[in-house]
Amino acid sequence: xxxxxxxxxxxxxxxxxxxxxxxxxxxxxxxxxxxxxxxxxxxxxxxxxxxxxxxxxxxxxxxxxxxxxxxxxxxxxxxxxxxxxxxxxxxxxxxxxxxxxxxxxxxxxxxxxxxxxxxxxxxxxxxxxxxxxxxxxxxxxxxxxxxxxxxxxxxxxxxxxxxxxxxxxxxxxxxxxxxxxxxxxxxxxxxxxxxxxxxxxxxxxxxxxxxxxxxxxxxxxxxxxxxxxxxxxxxxxxxxxxxxx
Amino acid sequence: xxxxxxxxxxxxxxxxxxxxxxxxxxxxxxxxxxxxxxxxxxxxxxxxxxxxxxxxxxxxxxxxxxxxxxxxxxxxxxxxxxxxxxxxxxxxxxxxxxxxxxxxxxxxxxxxxxxxxxxxxxxxxxxxxxxxxxxxxxxxxxxxxxxxxxxxxxxxxxxxxxxxxxxxxxxxxxxxxxxxxxxxxxxxxxxxxxxxxxxxxxxxxxxxxxxxxxxxxxxxxxxxxx
Numbered sequence: 498x499x500x501x502x503x504x505x506x507x508x509x510x511x512x513x514x515x516x517x518x519x520x521x522x523x524x525x526x527x528x529x530x531x532x533x534x535x536x537x538x539x540x541x542x543x544x545x546x547x548x549x550x551x552x553x554x555x556x557x558x559x560x561x562x563x564x565x566x567x568x569x570x571x572x573x574x575x576x577x578x579x580x581x582x583x584x585x586x587x588x589x590x591x592x593x594x595x596x597x598x599x600x601x602x603x604x605x606x607x608x609x610x611x612x613x614x615x616x617x618x619x620x621x622x623x624x625x626x627x628x629x630x631x632x633x634x635x636x637x638x639x640x641x642x643x644x645x646x647x648x649x650x651x652x653x654x655x656x657x658x659x660x661x662x663x664x665x666x667x668x669x670x671x672x673x674x675x676x677x678x679x680x681x682x683x684x685x686x687x688x689x690x691x692x693x694x695x696x697x698x699x700x701x702x703x704x705x706x707x708x709x710x711x712x713x714x715x716x717x718x719x720x721x722x723x724x725x726x727x728x729x730x731x732x733x734x735x736x737x738x739x740x741x742x
Numbered sequence: 743x744x745x746x747x748x749x750x751x752x753x754x755x756x757x758x759x760x761x762x763x764x765x766x767x768x769x770x771x772x773x774x775x776x777x778x779x780x781x782x783x784x785x786x787x788x789x790x791x792x793x794x795x796x797x798x799x800x801x802x803x804x805x806x807x808x809x810x811x812x813x814x815x816x817x818x819x820x821x822x823x824x825x826x827x828x829x830x831x832x833x834x835x836x837x838x839x840x841x842x843x844x845x846x847x848x849x850x851x852x853x854x855x856x857x858x859x860x861x862x863x864x865x866x867x868x869x870x871x872x873x874x875x876x877x878x879x880x881x882x883x884x885x886x887x888x889x890x891x892x893x894x895x896x897x898x899x900x901x902x903x904x905x906x907x908x909x910x911x912x913x914x915x916x917x918x919x920x921x922x923x924x925x926x927x928x929x930x931x932x933x934x935x936x937x938x939x940x941x942x943x944x945x946x947x948x949x950x951x952x953x954x955x956x957x958x959x960x961x962x963x964x965x966x967x968x
Contacts, residue, residue: 500828571952573910576924576945584938587745673808680810684916691812695820704821712809712817719808 506703518697525693526714532610533676539615540622548626549652569620574681577617582609582685610682618675625667629660662733669726676718690714751934752943762926770909776848781855788860806853811914818846819918843918851908858904862897863889899963906955
């Protein structure tokens with residue numbers, strides 16, 4: 498195979514922006530990380546809320562939360578993304594839709610991708626939170642109520658803190674998934690890591706170098722997230738449960 | 743709400759959309775078959791006492807599980823065909839991109855199947871292997887006649903759940919030029935200026951299929967559990 502490797506291509510000045518191709522790559526990495534972290538924060542908040550709702554003794558709320566999960570789990574991520582990006586702005590009140598469309602393209606893409614990933618992931622987090630709450634011995638809830646706490650207080654001070662600590666290990670894989678799923682945002686034109694890699698192929702004509710670099714960066718993200726979550730896991734372990742020291 | 747819905751472009755486009763759905767189902771079926779066969783081999787390699795085999799399988803699974811599917815599809819759509827053309831000296835006109843994208847998809851999903859199957863094999867009690875070996879079976883025979891049948895019985899619900907996820911993942915072949923159901927819906931919407939309706943329609947179709955399938959899996963799970 499007569500392929501001319503040119504790793505130094507990353508240091509050459511880029512076609513636009515007065516920077517190097519390496520800077521393009523790093524800008525993509527930054528967008529991927531920012532997008533994933535923002536979506537993850539949203540997913541944790543929404544997921545914890547809906548996860549609690551799935552376990553409350555109210556058929557209406559539990560049913561609504563179940564429908565929420567089914568909706569976001571049974572439609573492909575790509576279809577959801579296109580719905581947030583192309584469909585929703587048309588269905589909003591005219592003034593809102595116009596306001597959205599007048600933002601700069603990057604902000605439009607980022608917001609759509611973030612909201613999409615946030616809701617998509619929250620349905621998965623919801624199921625983990627529910628499993629965590631269901632795995633608690635019923636005595637915890639009863640003890641809370643017997644002490645005179647209201648149901649809301651029992652959730653707030655007893656069950657949710659316990660459940661969240663128990664589900665840290667499964668949440669790690671969901672956290673990793675957010676980063677991987679964020680690559681889907683390249684389909685609406687957001688210049689995150691995967692899109693930058695593709696763009697570099699067109700500009701530099703050095704396809705192998707740019708794709709290898711992008712792949713390695715995704716793997717690096719994985720390693721960093723896993724190491725960080727291992728720390729969280731160690732801190733969050735509940736004494737007396739399997740996995741604790 | 744100021745939007746005027748106009749669903750009239752959907753009925754005429756149904757045959758075209760159905761063609762797309764057939765492509766989606768074809769990709770799904772191919773990936774499930776390749777995924778289970780190659781995934782089983784990977785799982786066996788990973789559990790094998792031969793170190794290089796187990797390293798290879800672990801490396802394969804970890805590599806594919808740490809990069810996004812979009813990236814894998816782009817690799818196999820843009821890079822691998824060039825590589826193959828260079829290595830095999832294919833004539834310049836031939837186009838291996840579609841086959842390549844499909845192969846990449848199947849190889850990606852195999853990594854996920856391998857993990858499910860490995861867990862399934864490990865869930866079979868150790869005594870079963872010991873008993874089979876004590877009866878004079880070889881390691882291969884014990885796997886084939888004793889361990890794998892039990893493992894697969896336990897795994898059926900998980901394998902099917904993964905198949906539903908895989909079916910949803912097929913929409914991502916949008917990044918290659920394969921015209922699957924989603925690609926077809928997008929094209930029709932784009933052509934008629936009715937993207938809103940077509941995207942909502944595509945979402946509804948995916949939802950109905952996946953939700954119905956997940957209800958069936960839930961029924962099956964109850965059956966297997968008893």
